[in-house]
Amino acid sequence: MATPAISRLQRTPDSIVEKTVEIDTKSRILDAAEELFMEHGFEATSLRLITTAANVNLAAVNYHFGSKEELFQAVLTRRLDPMNQDRMQLLTAYESVSNGGALTCEKIISAMFIPALKLARDHQQGGKNFLRLLGRAYADPAPFIRQFLSSQYVEMIVRFRAAFARALPHLEREEVSWRLHFVMGALSYTLAGTDALKMIAQFHPEEIDNDELLLKRLAPFLAAGLRAPVQSGDTHQWFQET
Amino acid sequence: MATPAISRLQRTPDSIVEKTVEIDTKSRILDAAEELFMEHGFEATSLRLITTAANVNLAAVNYHFGSKEELFQAVLTRRLDPMNQDRMQLLTAYESVSNGGALTCEKIISAMFIPALKLARDHQQGGKNFLRLLGRAYADPAPFIRQFLSSQYVEMIVRFRAAFARALPHLEREEVSWRLHFVMGALSYTLAGTDALKMIAQFHPEEIDNDELLLKRLAPFLAAGLRAPVQSGDTHQWFQET
DNA sequence: GCTAGTTTCAAACAAGCGTTTGATTGAGAT
DNA sequence: ATCTCAATCAAACGCTTGTTTGAAACTAGC
Incomplete structure (x- = not known):
């Protein structure tokens, strides 16, 4: 009757760990x-x-793993959790160097991007696969994916929103939330690598899979967006025809 | 044997068109x-x-429709094709007013956003559904979706890339392609409305489903990003630790 | 060599999938 | 009234899905 155990104890072979090609x-x-x-x-x-x-x-x-859904979550946590941990650690390191002064947007963006870049480089194939998977999971409508992702991100988002709020004191708190939302969207969307539209854009072939170059183009774009002046309220400069 | 016709002729009742609640x-x-x-x-x-x-x-x-895939494509074209047509038409109108001078980034972005906004407003529920669907289709890995979308977008992208290239003469052609890519990504991602992360950001409840306010926040962000100075090449100001 | 526990395996399960079929309906044309 | 043909319908098709089962294989500890 009862579920097939899924015991997490599984006594590891503590004598000599097999380091050969045999993988778990x-x-x-x-x-x-x-x-x-x-x-x-x-x-x-x-x-x-x-x-x-x-x-x-x-x-x-x-x-x-118990089920297909739990397998999917395990695939995500395996790399997402360490990456977000890295991000927060890096942000803390930057802040401690700055002696209480506010960080620049560039520094904060670096704290978001560098751990992602490390992932794209270290596990040369698997890491890049994961970033694409993550970008797509971001847009997946399945409820269990959405609530899993938000639980994984909530801590990091709180930390980075606070950092951006200090870096951009002229912005209302709500505007900061929106812009952080835009930054994370652009990052995940870009890393997801929607090949179809990339082909349209006729990029140089050596750049299309170079995440490092890609993020070097994206980061200044986002930093400038973060620093953009706030919209003048009622004048409707935007969005009226003619 | 042969497929069940799918005849597009379907003689319409040309006498009196039924305008009642009966829908096709x-x-x-x-x-x-x-x-x-x-x-x-x-x-x-x-x-x-x-x-x-x-x-x-x-x-x-x-x-x-013939198959599930063709139904999906029909759902997309029904509104995507007119929207992109509107976008290009609006861009042409702006350009004819400017008498051969280059448009501002704000104007070009308006030409992209206004038709999307019209869709979000006119068919009050269906249009918004469609924009979310479109944002998600953008990230879908299914090959038939990807190649369908790129064929739907290719004409519009060529037109807008040319417009941005004129508006941003200091940027290389390739940089313009990337920034257009970022703009379209941010737009589709934002309209997709990933509710989970929105909840994290603790927005005002009346703003969360107001696409007009949303785009008014996004547009200045993107315009500033488009105008950002290019990255100074080898100095590696970005992405090195410590 | 026995035992206990974890892991693997082939096989089956019920349920749901997209698609096809062949009969039936219903309205316009001759 | 008859013919025609698009449209609808219930039913079935063959296939794949995630999950479960119970036996077999394997690995220690004694």
Whole structure:
């Protein structure tokens, strides 16, 4: 009757850790799932596709993770949680250097971007896959994805909003929230790498997959946007025809 | 054997057009599909869900549209094509007024935003649904969606990239392409309305669903980003720790 | 060698999927 | 009244989905 245990204890072979090409079943599933979820999305990726690519039995997913949804969450947390931890740590480091003075927008953006860049570089293939997957999860309508992401981001967002509010004292608190929202949207959208529209834009081929160059173009764009003057209220300079 | 005709001729009742509450089966399907695709995404929305909501027979989708994919494309074109047509028309109008002089970034952005705003307002519920659906389709990995979208956008993008290039003569052509890419990303991402992260940002409740106010905040942000100075090449002001 | 516990495996499960079929309806044309 | 053809319908098709099952294999500890 009861669920198949999912015991997290699993006595590890504490004698000699196998460092050979043999990889843990759980990790093999996570790696395959990361790539396939990125490629086809959550709904369109079947467990049979994942387990075949990972060379494990079909039932292994439900045994180790409980369900397809929990597998998806595990794929996300594995890298998202450390990345957001890095971001906050970096922000704290910058702040302690600045001796109580407000940081520049560039510095704060750096604290957001550098951990993402590290991910794109370190695990040379897997990391980039993950960033694309994350960008797509951002736009996924599935409720369990949305509430999972917001719970993962809430702490980081509070910290960075406070930092931006100090860097941009002339802006109302609400305007700061919106602009942070825009920044995170542009970042996730850009990292998601919607190839179709990129082809339209006829970029140089060597740039199209170079996340570093990409973020170097995006960061100044966003910094300037953050510093933009506030809209003069009632004059309706924008959005009237003729 | 052969496919069930899908004849587009369908003799319309040319005598007296029924203007009562009776709506065309095709339109009922499109309306229901628009809302449900927006809510659950393409893969997670079944034809049975759509046809039940539309109060039509299950086979009606395959009869009128041919397949689920073609239905999705029909949902998109119905409003996307006129919107992009409006955008280009508006841009042309602005340009003819300016007597050959380059437009400001604000004007060009207006030409992109106003048709989207009209959609959000006119069909008070359906239009907003559509914008959210569009934002999500932007991030969908399904190949048929990606290539459909790029074919729908290619003409508009060429026109607007040329306009931005004239407005920003100090930027290289490639930089302009990237910034247009960022603008379209921010726009679609913002209109997609990722509710989860909005809740985090603790906005005023009356603003959260007011697309007009939303775009009034986004437009100055993007205009400032477009005008940002180019990154000084090798100095690596960005993205190095400490 | 026995035992206990974790992990793997092939097989099956019920449910849902997109699509097709063939009959039935209903309105306009001859 | 008859013919025609687009439109609707209930039913079924073949297939895939996520999950469950119970036995087998494997790995320590004693």
